[in-house]
Amino acid sequence: MTLFGKILIGLILALSLVFASLSAAVYSAQFNYRKELETQKDQYATLETRLKDREEELLKQIGDIEAELAKVTDERDLQTQTATQLAQQNQLLQGELATTNTALNVQTADTEIAQAEAEDRRVEVLAGRQRTADLSEKFVASEGEIAALTDEAFSQSVTITQMAQTNGRLLDEVASLRAQLREIGIAPNSAFTGTDPAPDVSGKITAVDERGSAGTKVAISVGSDDGLREGDELEVVRMTGGGKYIGKIRLVEVGYDSAIGNLISKNPTATVKEGDDVKTRL
Template sequence: MNLIGKIFVLVIVLMSLLFMTLAMAVYSTHKNWKTAYNQLDAKYKQLDSEYKQANSAAQLTEAQLRGQLDASQSDVGRLQSERQSLIARNEDIQTEINNLKQESRDATAAVASTQANAERLSGENSVLRDNVIAANEAADESFKKTQEATGKLHDAKLELANNIESVSELTAEVARMRVLMTREGLNPDMPLDNTVPRVGGFVSSIRRRAGDEMIEITIGSDDGIRPEHTVEIFRMTNDPNQSKYLGRAQVLSTDGDRAYARILPNLKKGRIEEGDRVATRLN
């Protein structure tokens, strides 16, 4: 077989395959039109029956709805009438409520006025009660003071009697002392401020500054010490022969049980220490 023969054989094979493919495609798309018509006719009849049933149901439903609409319109009319009645009733009730509110306001005002009067009366009652209590307390206090005054008067009478007796005794004592002072050569009428009492004490502290020596002593105004008085300073030992006179100090100021004095340099005889003795007189 030559080349041309081979080409024709190949073309025939290819064409066979092509026609076979076309035949299969036509077969796959082939439809039985009679069977399809019968199916569509059955479906049409079914839909027509359903339409008739639905139309009949719709007519029945429309009649029912018309009846319900009439009944609803009748109900609406009845409800509208009831609404008007309720509105009128509501207005009457509102009027009654307003009247009750006014009555409530009036009652509240009356209650407030009554409460104010009650509080005022309560306050007046409290004031009266306090006044009564205060009057009773004042009466009790007056009675107590009267009793105390009576007791004090009695005590004063006793004290007066005792004082009169004491004055008599003191007068006699003063007369006796005047006699003794006159006998000792003292003037009984000399002012007490000029009299230096015979008292003694100790040096409690010493302060030295700029050549001056200040001492604090344990006798003061309660003992009759006054500024400008002088005190003698000395040191006592167990052996009287060893006692030593140290000097003199002038009182500058005093307290009840203390006095402050300055050492007189021209009369100083030795070093003064805390614990040394002081006295207004040595004999």
């Protein structure tokens, strides 16, 4: 055998070994591929099952989330409505607070005024107490004077009683004298024709009557208790406005404390008026 043949045989042997190795590798790769494919199929089935389970779980979670979202939405709407109501209530409360503050300010002002008035009353009460104390002291001091005045009043009462008794006795005597005058034919109220002048008497004209047929008549505030008699003449004057002579009257009726007279002379420039003065002597 030649060298070329040996080389060729060696080459063929080497190629055979190479092909054998390649065949073994291909077989091994094909076997591993199938095994890996089965493994991958098993893993795929497992993953698909897990995916379905996960999908169902996710769908359930989505349903729960949607339910929770609906619940949260309802709660949000309720809270929004509550917030709106609270805002309205807040506005009402703010209005009431403003009204309350205004009323409080008014009450505070009224309280301050009341306190000032109370202080004024307290001062007045203290002043009243002081005045009461002063009056009490004066009352105590005047008790002696009151006792003295009481004694004096008692003495005057006794004197008045005695004077009343004397006056009654004098009236009885006057009545007796008038009876005696009637017995001798003399009227008790007749004018005295003697020479005794009228006493010094002053009075006022209380009424004026100009409608009588005998002329002007006047009523005066003095009478027989002042010593006047029928026929006495009195001057009429007006003391106000610098003084003015009015005229003269003659008494025609004389009562105890009043009299009536006729106007017998008159100042042409004057008119008799109620309130004018009458005098027996100017």
